[in-house]
Amino acid sequence: MLVVLTVIAIVAAGVLASVNAVTAPQIEKINADNLAAGIKAVMGSDDIQVSEPVETDAFTSYSIKDKEGNPLGKAVVTTENGFGGPLKVLVGFDIEGDILGYTVLEHQETPGLGAKAGEWFQDKIIGMNPGKNNFTVSKDGGEVDAITASTITSRAFLRAIQNAYDKIIAGQDVASGATKQATASDMGTPEVIE
Helix, strand or coil, X not given: CHHHHHHHHHXXXXXXXXXXHHHHHHHHHHHHHHHHXXXXXXXXXXXXXXXXXXXXXXXXXXXXXXXXXXXEEEXXXXXXXXXXXXXXXXXXXXXXXXXXXXXXXXXXXXXXXXXXXXHHCHHHHCCCCCCCCCCCEHHHCCCECCCCCCHHHHHHHHHHHHHHHHHHHCCECCCCCCECCCCHHHHCCEEECC
């Protein structure tokens, strides 16, 4: 019996490994296509140049330029723990730090409640600047109404965007508030997304 179970386990592991080897490149391509479409959506334009990603601590940022090479702003991937687990958000900032758009890339929030973050904040935060506005929920004295019955998710969502602004746009160390100096590598070399 032990030998039979061992053989079954080895065969099952081999099948799973081969399926993973076949599907992994397709999943990676789909994720890259979704990210490219997300960057266009949060920046509000299809006609943009996107730099190579720059990893800074827990953030991934992309410098965005128009076809003529004029800076439009940055798209930043940021993650914060919500009620159900990590909440991963892609947010677009213009060169002044105003929010152009956002999309929720991944979440584990409660369906029907915290999962509403993808659409709840659209008319509430677009155009806001986390460096100028009180970018917290109104329950905490801020300017943004929380999702009904999902204050923890709302706080996490706003904190994710605030941290992305502080670290990438304002250039501050999120933990200490210290300002970093910009380097040439922060700007990246643009590539055209088609």
